[in-house]
Structure formats: C-alpha cells, structure tokens
Amino acid sequence: MDFSHLLDLFQAPLSLTWQNVVMMAVGGVLIYLAVVKDYEPVLLLPIGFGAILTNLPLTGITGEHGFLGIMYKAGIETELFPLLIFIGVGAMTDFGPLLENPKMAFLGAAGQFGIFGTLMLALSLGFNMNESASIGIIGAIDGPTAIYVSTKLAPHLLGPIAVAAYSYMSLVPIIQPPVMRLLTTDAERKVRMPYTQREVSKTTRVLFPIVVTIVVSLIAPVASPLIATLMFGNLMRESGVVERLSQSAQNEIANVATIFLGLTIGATMTGDGFIRFDTLLILAMGLLAFVLDTAGGVLFGKLLYVLSGKKFNPLIGAAGISAFPMSARIVQRVGQEYDFENFLLMHAMGANTAGQLGSVMAGGIVLALLTGAF
Numbered sequence: 001m002d003f004s005h006l007l008d009l010f011q012a013p014l015s016l017t018w019q020n021v022v023m024m025a026v027g028g029v030l031i032y033l034a035v036v037k038d039y040e041p042v043l044l045l046p047i048g049f050g051a052i053l054t055n056l057p058l059t060g061i062t063g064e065h066g067f068l069g070i071m072y073k074a075g076i077e078t079e080l081f082p083l084l085i086f087i088g089v090g091a092m093t094d095f096g097p098l099l100e101n102p103k104m105a106f107l108g109a110a111g112q113f114g115i116f117g118t119l120m121l122a123l124s125l126g127f128n129m130n131e132s133a134s135i136g137i138i139g140a141i142d143g144p145t146a147i148y149v150s151t152k153l154a155p156h157l158l159g160p161i162a163v164a165a166y167s168y169m170s171l172v173p174i175i176q177p178p179v180m181r182l183l184t185t186d187a188e189r190k191v192r193m194p195y196t197q198r199e200v201s202k203t204t205r206v207l208f209p210i211v212v213t214i215v216v217s218l219i220a221p222v223a224s225p226l227i228a229t230l231m232f233g234n235l236m237r238e239s240g241v242v243e244r245l246s247q248s249a250q251n252e253i254a255n256v257a258t259i260f261l262g263l264t265i266g267a268t269m270t271g272d273g274f275i276r277f278d279t280l281l282i283l284a285m286g287l288l289a290f291v292l293d294t295a296g297g298v299l300f301g302k303l304l305y306v307l308s309g310k311k312f313n314p315l316i317g318a319a320g321i322s323a324f325p326m327s328a329r330i331v332q333r334v335g336q337e338y339d340f341e342n343f344l345l346m347h348a349m350g351a352n353t354a355g356q357l358g359s360v361m362a363g364g365i366v367l368a369l370l371t372g373a374f
Contacts, residue, residue, distance in 0.1 A: 015057035019271025026274075027051030027266065030163070039170035043143060043262050047163065050266020061267070068267040071260050076158070079151055081261040082144035083229045088254025089144070089356070090233025091246045093324065095208060097350035098357070100198045104320075104347070106300065108354025111320025112362040113296030114139030114289035119366075122285055127278075130154050133366050135282055138165050139289030140359035141172075142322035147265070148226060149363045153370060159268035160279045164286030172326045175287070177334050179294040180318050188305055189338045191313040195346045205238040216361060222371055223364020230360055294318050297351070319348040322359035328352040 030048030034041035054062050062068045075081035098104055119136030127135065134150035134157055146165040150158050168175065181189075209231035217224040236246040268274075301317025315335050319327045328348035335344045 017057075017271055019275050020055040020057065021271075023055045023269055023271045023274055024052045026269070027055070033167075033170070040166045042258055043166045044170070046259055046262025047166070047266040047269075050263040051269040052266075053263075054267040054269060055271055062270075068264060072264045072267060075257075075260055076147075076151055076264050077155075079148050079225065081257045081264070082148045082151075083225055084257035085144045085254055085261065086226065086229035086360075087233040088249045088251075088257070090209070090230040090235075091237045091249040092254075093230075093234055093237075093353060093356060095234065095353050095357075096200050096205070097346055098353040099200045099204060099208060101347070101350045104316075104350035105354045105358075106304075107297055107317050107320035107351040108356075108358035109320075110300035110317060111293050111297040111322075111351075111355045112140065112358050114292030114294075115362050115366070117292045117296075118285050118289035121288070125281060125285075130370060131157060133370055134161055135285050136289060137161075137363055137366060138168070138282075138286035139293050140322055140362055141165070141169055141290060141293060142356070142359040142363070143169060145226065145322070145359050145363040147261070149366060152367060156273070157278075157282065159265060159274055160282040161286070162265045163269070164283050168286055168290045169323050169326075172323045173330055175290055176294050176318050176327065176330050179291055180298055180315055180331075180334055183295060183298045184302070184314050186338065187310075188302065188314050189335060190342065191305065191310065192339070192342050193311070193313055193316075193344060193347050195343065202238070202240070206235065209235040209238070212357070216364065220361075220364045220368035222367045223361065226360045226364050230357075290321075293321050297321065297355075313342075313344055313347070316344060316347050316351050319351040319355065320358070321352070321355040324352045324356045325349060327355070 027048040027050070030044045030051065033039040034044040034048065050068065053059070053068065060066045115136045118139050119132045122132035122135045123129065130153040134154040137146045137149045138161055140146060143162065143165045147158065147162050150161045213228050213231045216227040233249050236242050236249060297317035297320035298314050299317070301312065301314030304312040305314050313335065315331050319331045321327050328345060328351070331348035332343070332345040335342045
C-alpha cells in the first residue's frame with residue numbers, strides 16, 4: 001500500500017509557521033471586535049477573515065490565480081475599491097451644515113494637523129518619505145483615503161495602515177473625549193451656540209460638488225479621482241433626479257466594494273510581512289495622529305473662542321475630522337455632560353462634513369507633493 005498520499009494530508013499543517021498562527025489569532029481578534037464590541041464591523045469583519053485566509057498555507061488563495069490575489073490586482077492596485085466607496089460616502093453625506101456655516105471649513109483644515117505632525121515623526125524614526133506620508137495619512141481618520149494614498153506610495157504598508165485607520169475610527173468615542181476635556185476649561189465647554197438654520201438653495205447644493213471637483217482638480221490633478229468620486233456621489237444625492245442611482249451608491253455598490261476591500265486588505269496581513277517592529281510603530285503613530293488631529297481641531301476652536309468674544313464652543317473643533325457623523329455626536333455628548341441643554345450637534349455636523357472634505361483634500365495634497373503632479 002502506498003502511504004505517500006497520506007503524507008500530503010499533513011503537508012499544510014506542517015507548513016504552518018508561528019507567524020501564521022499569530023496572524024490568524026489577530027484576525028480572530030478583529031472579528032471579535034467586530035462581532036462582540038461592534039467596532040467598525042463592516043470593515044473589521046472581512047479584514048479579520050481575510051487575515052485568517054491569507055495565513056492558511058498552500059491554499060493558493062492569495063496567489064496570482066487565487067481569488068484574493070485577483071481581487072487585489074483588480075481593486076487595490078488599480079485603486080478601484082476605495083474610489084467606489086467614495087462614491088457611496090459622497091451619496092451619504094449632507095454638506096448642508098457646512099454650506100450654512102462656511103467658517104467651519106477652517107476646523108476641517110485644522111483637524112488634519114495629525115497627518116503632517118505624524119509624517120515628520122515617521123521621518124525622524126527612519127521611514128522614507130513615501131512611507132512616512134502613508135503613515136501620516138492615518139491621521140485623515142478616513143479609511144478609503146488612507147488606503148488610496150498608501151496603495152500609491154507604500155503598498156507594502158497597506159495592511160497595518162488600513163487596520164490602524166479603521167480601528168481608530170471605531171474608537172472615536174474612547175479616544176476623543178479625554179483630549180477634549182484636557183484642552184478645554186469648564187467655562188469653554190459650557191458655551192452655548194444657538195443654531196439658526198439658513199436656507200441653502202438647491203442650486204447651491206448642486207453647484208457645490210461640481211465647483212469643488214473643478215477647483216481641486218485644477219490645483220492638484222492627482223487628487224482628482226479622490227475628490228471627483230466623493231463629489232459625484234454627492235451630486236447624485238443633491239440633484240434629486242437619480243434617487244435609484246444614489247441609493248445604489250449608498251447600498252449595493254458601497255457594500256460590495258467594502259466586502260472586497262476588507263478581504264483584500266486582510267490578505268496583505270501575512271505573518272512574515274506583518275509581524276515586525278515597524279508594524280507596532282505604525283499602529284502607535286496612527287494613534288498619535290488621531291490625538292493630534294483632535295488636539296489641532298480643539299486648539300483652533302479655542303482660537304475662535306477668543307476671536308468671537310467667548311461665543312464659540314471649542315469642543316466643536318474636535319469634529320473637524322473625517323469620522324462622520326460619529327465625531328459630531330461625541331461633541332454633542334461631551335457638551336451635554338456639562339450643560340444638558342446645550343445643543344452643539346448641528347454646529348459639529350458642519351465641522352464634521354468639513355473634516356470629510358478636508359481629509360480627501362489632504363490626501364490629494366500629500367500625493368501631489370510627493371509625485372510632483374500639480
């Protein structure tokens with residue numbers, strides 16, 4: 001009797017390395033966070049499962065003809081998946097609060113401080129410029145932007161950058177409040193800002209995505225795919241004449257792209273490529289970028305507090321990041337901890353939508369600076 005074929009049954013288990021086992025455990029942790037803790041389950045669940053799949057030896061799943069390998073080439077190398085998601089994000093985003101109060105755009109810019117602060121730190125730690133920019137873009141607190149930029153500049157760091165970006169997005173309610181409390185006084189947190197709704201015409205809402213696309217594309221052409229997909233999704237929303245397309249962008253297209261994106265990102269989390277000291281540094285710097293973003297927004301809010309004669313609540317500055325609408329809700333929650341009748345939500349929504357737009361523009365500027373594509 002030929003027992004040689006029996007040995008083949010044990011070939012895969014014998015090929016399993018300790019790095020593979022560790023990364024499969026990491027994938028399990030991500031799934032746990034998604035299922036039990038409800039931390040960004042839409043992304044962490046497929047990323048976790050993809051991490052388990054890619055560390056199973058001899059499956060060929062991530063090879064040239066494996067389905068994850070094919071999806072990586074089709075959707076990550078071409079930047080297709082994050083751009084499809086941006087269409088959905090644009091269709092979900094109401095820029096009305098920003099158009100009602102355009103000065104909130106300054107908070108959206110201040111909320112990107114962590115990108116450039118972390119970039120400089122990464123450079124000082126020995127990462128090259130492209131790697132540092134990719135790590136810094138975690139500070140956009142915008143998963144698709146981080147993936148798009150890192151795919152172009154440092155694809156070998158895509159796994160830890162994506163995991164950091166989406167993990168910290170899910171931890172907004174934990175990370176932001178301590179920073180907000182540390183940098184503001186009791187009096188500042190209690191500032192009331194009555195909300196007066198201003199009517200934004202449909203013409204303005206329709207022209208906004210078109211004008212933004214043209215202006216940004218002329219200033220930084222390399223940023224055009226990012227801003228154009230976001231604004232196209234918003235144009236479908238605001239036009240009111242393609243409701244089916246808008247709903248498809250928000251649901252079917254975004255959902256399918258998210259599934260594929262998560263699985264393929266997980267497929268980059270191989271044991272030999274992920275278990276490195278650099279990975280821990282990236283995760284730590286990603287957290288720092290988030291803290292710096294929040295601090296930058298709050299400190300700019302404090303400046304507005306002074307310039308307005310103490311009529312602006314600095315807490316709103318924390319919403320100038322891309323975690324929409326979670327960050328705006330955190331501002332409302334923290335504000336009501338000190339004054340239950342203080343309603344900051346709509347002001348914070350303006351800053352939050354500005355942060356959504358600011359993160360995309362910041363990603364485009366980083367790409368333009370490093371590729372010389374102005």
